[in-house]
Each structure stands twice: as structure tokens, then as C-alpha cells.
Amino acid sequence: MKKLLVTGGAGFIGSNFVHYWKEKYPSDLVVVLDALTYAGNIESLNLVKDSENYEFVHGNICDQDLVEKLLQKHDICTIVHFAAESHVDRSITGPDEFIETNIIGTYSLLKAAKKVWLDNGIKADHRFHHVSTDEVYGSLEADDPAFNEDTPYAPNSPYSASKAASDHLVRAYHYTYGLNVTTSNCSNNYGTFHFPEKLIPLLLTNILQDKPLPVYGDGMQIRDWLYVADHAKGIDLVLQSGRLGENYNIGGNNEWANINIVNLLCNLLNKVFSEDATLHSRFPFAKNAINGTAANLIEFVTDRAGHDRRYAIDPSKSNDELGYEPTETFESGIEKTIHWYLNNETWWKPLLK
Template structure:
């Protein structure tokens, strides 16, 4: 039996991880920690109260003493660290929060883990798993090989720079103090519970509200897309069989241009409205509810500052050493995602209302 602390538990990937782990590992105890900022949803945690082995704590990863207390009192031996500020646009306009959460917050967790697991309980078998991003590697050209675990770091935004710094801190705590760590760098995630500021849920919600679909620049920026449950399964593999001190890239083997994603999403939304007649009454503002294609909302906007052109992940290490490959095909995952947002309107409307200025 393991005792897990999951930071960022009420956020997008954290929520999906917690739900997966509670379902598949009922013998484990799991504590979810989240500061409940704009992208964290208390409803996500309240929905899990029926799991006796689950406890939610509203707290900040930057509070070192509180983290130490949680590790001690809950007898935590596994920490899975999702908590982060992650939206590039927000980092451009307000980088301070990213430095505070992603760098100082991660260091607070590492310091607490060292104190409780190494200084107070030497010999305790433990794991600190840090969840990072492919953006730390910078930008690829059209013909460049995908990022591997040995690609030099070259972050280009305050967000990716803050994540790169946190990755280096995790590495340092392993090599200097002997903390048992692993790191995963993932490609773009999509799926249920994602705050509607990222590309797929933003476009989806904007279609339903008859708002423009903003496409940066020429729309030809390329990303590798990974369904969130596949990401969770990848972390599961690392926790169970990953080598301490190693870094693993988790990718979807699924590169798409942004504009092509938007067109595909529009087609799938039009299809959903054609197949489900009740949607027109529920979402009367949506173009397909009024006989118009969703693509009519596509609007090209000024490109993002420092916009990375292409990300792609070489996930051979995960495939070869941990026997992991993503299961969910992109078309299937996108349809699942659309269906979830269509059927969970109150969830995303509540988050948008709370985040409004």
C-alpha cells in the first residue's frame, strides 16, 4: 500500500490522475492538495468524497511547514507534483506568479521532502515525481528530430523557463541529497476537466457561445497532442517501473498544426449538433444550431510574443523501457472531449464565471 500526496489535485491533469488512481488502486491512500486558484475546481474534489481512502486539503505548495506536517501526519511516501501555473499567455503578461509557484513552490516541496524523508526518516523508500512539459526544450524547425530526454534545454517563455528551473531543482535534489526523484516531460494534453483557456476547450466553448475562434499568426504552429488519460497511465508506469533519477518524455506521437486542430474541432462540433438534436436548444448561440458551420468563427489574430513554432516528442524511452505507448487515437479522444464538455456545461461555466475580472 502506498500513501500518495498529489499537488495540483483540483486542476486538469491532477484531477484526471486522482480519479484514475482511486479507481485502479483502492488499497492506496491519496491526499490531494490544491491552492484552488482560477484553474483549480473544488467541485472536482467534492465529487470524490465517497472514496474513503481520499482526503482533500486546501493548501499552498509554497508553505514549507505545512507540507512537512502533511508528509509526517499522512505518512506520505509518494509525491506526484502537478501544481503549476501553465498558461503561456498569462506568463507573458504576469511572470511573477510563475516564478513564485513553479520555482519557489517546487523548491518548497523538495525541501520538505528532504527534511521528512531523508533527515528525519533515513532509509524510507520514497518517490518524488515531478511533472513537467516539452516546452522546456524550446522550439523545433520543420525538419528537426523530435525532442528526446537528452535535448538541451532552451525555454523561450517565462512559463517554460520557470518549468525548466523546477526540473533542474529536482535533478539537483536527487544528485546532491539522494532524494528519489523522477521527472516526466509531456506534450500538449487534452481531455475532460481542462480549463477553457487552452486551445481545444477554448475553441469548443467559444463555438457554443458564438465567439471568435482566435488563431495566432498563420496557424501553422505544430504541437504533439496527448489524451490526458494516456498521460496519467504514463506516470503510472514511471511510478511503478521508472528508474530513480531518470527523465522520461511522454508524447502522443500525434503532431498537428493549430489551424488543422481548429478545423477538425469545428467539423466534430457540427457533427455533434447534427447527431444530437437537443443540442440546438441547449446551445442556441452556436453556429451549427443556426445552420451555420463552426468554421465561420475562425479569426486570425496577432501572433503570441516568442511563439514556439513546433514541439514534438520522441517517446522511444517510454516505449522501450516501460512498455508504454498511448492508447487513445486523436479522433476518438477529441470526440470524447467534446462530448464531456457538451454534457458538463455547469462545470465550465462556473470556472469561467469565477475567473472573470
């Protein structure tokens, strides 16, 4: 039986990981620590709230004393660290919270882990797993090879710089103090419980409300897209088989230009509305989707400052060492995502501005 502390477990990726873990390992103890800032939603954990061996704690990762008490009280052996400020636009207009949460918060967790697992007597089976992003590697040109684990860091936004700093702290605590750590760097996630400020849920919810679909610049920024449940599976494999002190890239082998994502979702929503007339009454404001003209909502806007042109992950190391392969194709993952948003209006609607 494992005993996990999952930080940021009420957020998008964290909550999906908690669902995945409780389904696959129901006897394991999962303690979720989340500050419930704007992107943390306790409703995302409703599916597991009545599970055995589950506890939710409302608290901040910067509270080192609280983290130490949780590690000791529950005899935690594994920390899976998702908690982070993650929206690039917000990091440009207000970077302070990103420095506080992503750097100071990670440092606080590392200090707590070191004190409980090392300073107070060695807990041999401990693990600190840090969840990071491909954005720490910077930007790729169209013909550049994908990021691998040896790609030099070159972050271009306050968000990615704060994540890069946290990655380095985690590495330092392994090499300096002997803390058992692993890090995973993922590509863009999509799927259920995704806060509707990010591209795919923003497009879906805007189409359902007949609101403009903002596209930065020419829309040709390219991202590698990963279904969130496949990310959870990849983290599981790192925890089970990853080498200590190592980084593992978890990607979807699925590069798309933003404008192509926009057009795809417009076409898919048009199709769904044409095939299911009940949606017309459920979403009466979705006039363009009802009429099969969702693409009319596309609106090109001024590009974001310092907007990285392309991200792409080479997951060969995870494939070879861990046996990692995504389960979902982009087609199957997008279909699941669309139907989840159509069937969970009560989750996303209260989050809209």
C-alpha cells in the same frame, strides 16, 4: 498500499490523475493539496470526494511547514507534483506568479521531502515525481527530430523557463542529497476538466456560445497532443518502473497544426449538431454550429510574443523501458472530449469570463 500526496490535484491534469489512481488503486491513500487558484477547481474532484482513503487539503505548496505536517501525519511515501502556473500568455503578462509557484513552490516541496524522508531518518521507499513539460526544450523546425530526454533545454517563455528551473532543482536534489526522484516531460494534454483558456476547451466552449475562435498568426504552430488519461497512465508506469534520477518523455505521437485542430473541431461540432437536434435547444446560442458553419467563427489574431513554432516528443525511452503506449487515438480522445463538454456545461460555464 501506497500513500500519495498529489499537489495541484484540483487542476486539469492533476484531477484526471486522481480519478485514474483512485479507480485503479482504490485502497491507496490519496491526499490532494491545492491552493485553488483560478485554474484549480474543487468541482473537478467530485467523482472521488466520497471515496475511502481520500483527503483534500486547501493549501499552498510554498507552505513548507504544511507539507511537512502532511507527509508526517499520513506517512506519505510518494509525492506526485503537478502544481504549477501553466498558461504561456499569462506568464508573458505576469511572470511573477510563475516564478513563485513553479520555482519557489517546487523548492519548498523538495525541502519538505528532504527533511521528512532523509534528515529525520531514511525512508527508503520514498519517491518525488515531478511533472514537467516539453516546452523546456524550446522550439523545433519543421524537419527537426522530436525532443528526446537528451535534448538540451532552451526555454523561450517565462512559463517554460520556470519549469526548466524546477526540473533542474529536482535533479539537483537527487544528485546532491540522494532524494529519490523521477521527472516526466509531457506534450500538450487535452481531455476532461480542462480549463477553458487552453486551445481545445476554448474552441469548444466558444463554438457553443457562437464566439470568435482566435488563431495566433498563421495558425501553423505544431503541437503533439496527448489524451490526459494516457498521461496519467504514463506517470503510473514511471512510478512503478522508472529508474531513479531519470527523465521520461510522455507523448502522443500525434502532431497537429493549430489551424488544423480548429478546423477539425468546427467540422466535428457541425456534425454533432446535425445528428442530434436536442443540442439546438440545449445550446441555442451556437448558431453557426447549428447551421453547419462553425468555421465562420475563425478569427486570425496577432501572434503571441516568442511563440514556439513546433513541439514534438520522442517517447521511445518510455516505450522501451516502461512499456508505455497511448490508449486513445486522437480521433477517440477528441470524441470523448467533445461529448464531455457537451454533457458538463455546469462545470465549464461558471469558469467563463
